[in-house]
Amino acid sequence: MKRGRVLAVLVGGVFCLAVMSLYRMLDLMQGTEPRGHGDTPVGQVDEVSLQDLSRLQEKIDRLELLLKNNNRLVAKLRDALFQHKSLETGRGGANDSSDSAHRRAGAFPGCRLAEEMKNAADGVQLLDVYDLLRFDNPDGGAWKQGFEISYRSDEWAEQPLELFLVPHSHNDPGWLKTFDRYFQDQTRHILDNMLLKLGQDSRRKMIWAEISFFSKWWNGIDEQKRAMVKRLLEAGQLELVTGGWVMADEANSHYFALLDQLMEGHQWLQTHLGVTPSSGWAVDPFGHSPSMTYLLKGAGLSNMVIQRVHYAVKKHFAQQRTLEFQWRQSWDSSSRSDITCHMMPFYSYDVPHTCGPNPAVCCQFDFHRLPGGRVFCPWRIPPQPITEQNVQERALLLLDQYRQKSRLFRSPVLLVPLGDDFRYVESSEWDAQFSNYQKLFDYFDQHPELHIKARFGTLSDYFAALHRRLSTSETILPTLRGDFFTYADRDDHYWSGYFTSRPFYKRLDRTLESTLRATEILFSLTLADMHRFHGDGRLAAGFPAREHFQRLTMGRRSLALFQHHDAVTGTARDPVVVDYGTRMFHAILNLHQVLQSSAHWLTLLDKSQYHHDQSKPFFQMDEVISAHDALPQKTPLTLSDEPRSLVVFNPTEQLRSSVISAVVDSPDAHVVDAETGRPMAAQISAVWVEPGQVSTEAFQLSFIAELPPLALVTYHVTKASAGATPRARYTVHRHGNSASVLSEHFQVSHLEGSEVNAPLSLSNRHLQIWSSQDTGLLQKLRLRSGLVRQVQVQFLWYGTRTERYRDKSGAYLFLPGAEGAQLYSSSEPPLVRVTRGPIFSEITSCFRHFTHTVRLLHLDGHAGKSLQISNMVDIRSEANRELVMRLVSSVASGNRFYSDLNGFQMQQRRTLEKLPLQANFYPMTSSAFLQDPMSRLSLLSAQSQGVASLRPGELEVVLDRKLQQDDNRGLGQGVTDNKLTASVYHLLLEDRGGGAQEVGGASVEHLSLLAHLASLSLCHPPITMVAPSDSQRPKLGRFLPLSSSLPCDLHLLNLRTLEDPQEAQSPSQEVALLLHRKGFDCSSTPEPLPQCTWSVHEEVNLDDLFSPLRFRLVQRSGFTLLRDHDEQDSAQQQSPRIARLRPMEISAFRVQID
């Protein structure tokens, strides 16, 4: 009780302080505060020409500082209150003593939670396996990449071999043909025949993975066939495995899209078939990621099969008999994330490589290859139909393969897939496989002395038998951590090319992804707002909720389809790529419609003025894409004395300062916050039509927007009097010689005196950079703390092998020439343009093949701490070349670096000399970093691409690849459809203050808090919409759904409206609330602290977090929100709704927003 009173006093005190600070802020806003001195920035400062602006800037600075302090106070207050509550109630809060809780709160809260996860070290780390292996690729005999397997024939006398032959047909939703073409030509026949053939004999089985195809087929079949599908599912003859929309790529896909495509598939299955998948099947993705296994486990699956793993790793696992293991997340100190994984031992998932180690023998048991057909055995021994005469010999030959394969596993249960790409199209193929195998199985049954029980099965049949056997023999599968990149299927053929192939579409994928997420959130909030407004569950008259929901569904499915392992990978034929691109392009246009009318409703001050006109949307997007292969373009705005309204949506859960840019027709523009009338700091910069030519009609207006979390903020832009808006100043030169640039609106100066030879330099409050005078490329960074690191930006070319008979780089493979990377050189030095302004400064280098820009924002918050890098690449004129951007730094990183897996987690990488160059490239979905005890250099990206650190301190990313030839993996073409391609990054140098011990870093590391925030703003940029210029326009206001930012480490992954189970293709009132609590590194304390808070507890109060939004029903569920996976006893009808959110973990709730 006494402690309670002390706490109450403390809480009261903190509250008073917060209130006093707020008063002071108000005071400042009224402009009564005399001017003070700001902090002195490092190095030279870009002077602000206008006095007013600098005064305003100072005020903003002070406001920001106060706001930060208030945020911290509020955070402490919240923690103290929470602690108090949990002490009072004795439940729900931290379960240790309040003293230790106070101690934690005083330190760097949140870190403890993240740090705890680093201690997990049990089980086998794949990195250590890599250190162990020789990668010498000796000839293994019949099993070329393996070894001779021997066994005694009595080995199965006690426990007979239990074999499950699993028929499957691998259907790519687009590769050599488009999705629709494959469906018409093959898939629908396969599924039609499946109904027929499984129906004929209850012993027959089949598995199916791709729900995109399955749902399309379902839409076209009658009720009788649908009933038959359900009967087959109930009887266990047909199993839907994984249940994703596609069999997703695991290297380039972001975890948002991975989960979304899984959710789309699972939700479809629930609605139409009432089934919940329990086993995963990923036989074709080119390498495997633990992020995928985490999502599968979270979606309720307990087993999975993988196939494409480096052949040397497969061999090692086969020798150790660890092909079956519990796959655990690297960061997980518990077994919560474990999933049972079966790794297929041999080269491929086709029949020659699944029955046993000898493909020449196994091929004879692919009865689709019987003589006279279109497919044959390349080992030149054809299959024979099984007859009474040959059944004994055939059965024993096959049994020998089964027995050899079984020796690679710890249990006598054996999984043998039976299928290939687009198999079982014709009914004769079904008959050939099923009848011949049935004869073999019957023979085994009649000969118990062979000790084998063989039958057709599904994955669930197999795993059920496996777990049964494991538990009776008390065998425990080994635990494994890590990932399976980079994949090699033979020799030095590493599949690291596809990490970058078709980079234009990899970028478009992420544009669609961020557009989809933003639209999902805004749509869900709009429906909730309408329900609240009317009070009776009605929506606004005319609001096309159903049509919008269908547009959202189309957006989800287009993104989902592109996660297929031949789509986002860039490994499909040219016309198929165009098909994917067109789908994504249309999806973005559709989503824009939803965004526009949602924003219309939410920003209207007088809701009675709402009307919807499909042909004439109220808002226009400020940035539009005109075609599937075009880059986004800003729509120029015509300014006048009448204000134009810009509405900016912040799709992140954090309050953020963003630089918003628009293209206007006047060099003088005035921006105010529409609600407060407060003028926004702005800058006018040139729009460059050519590297050295300024547009005389268009100008770039940039202003600083303070955007509350998930808010829509309206700004008014008007034409201003001449000279009212600060303009950027320029120097433009080539090789020290000033270039002649004519501009009536901008000051373009020449290099003078010592400037000619001195490095270029830019700075803001946080850092200073130096760049080469000659090339404009970055050379050095210095932080305010004094930390200096060389960071040289270089561009280089890789070629491919030149030997006539050797394989060359293609869509999948990266096979660089022996000379390695060659420094980019051009006959003409680049035009270098330096921009200096009050909002941002930048250096642009215009080379023939690329335009490279490094921008520094003059912002005080965390947005000013990273450098914004953009590359505009065009290598269409080249042949067999790949362009890379390399950072050569003085960070002493040794041979270690970190790259992310699907944007979900960081994975340590070790650059190994025993491996060829191409093997040391890894996928980078959104981030990579290098570190030493003093510093960390993070490169955050908004698109997926290949990354490597070939020497200590270096980090390179592949920007584009143009390759003239096929690389013999079935595609049958090179990649030559290159486009003008954009790639964008944030580069962040952080001072670790010597706090870190190990050189290069520990095996589990996380992004820093700042890097998380920078990545969030890079991947989810603000979305700007423009209101019509007509003077009759209705008044628009702000929409502020949250009263404060979510904690820094908590990411609102999605707020996704679910389909109405009663009314197909319509939105329900239920929303999937997906939260991801991130792990973060603690070795660098951001200074000043970010504006958001972070909690010391795993338990959070959802009502507090999302206040003033109120959740009515809250039900915790699996990641794909299947009702079968609703957690018992977690439904919360009453406040407080306390939910446990563990670091690194995703949590899913079904909610109704009030």
Ligand SMILES: [Zn+2]
């Ligand atoms: Zn495939």
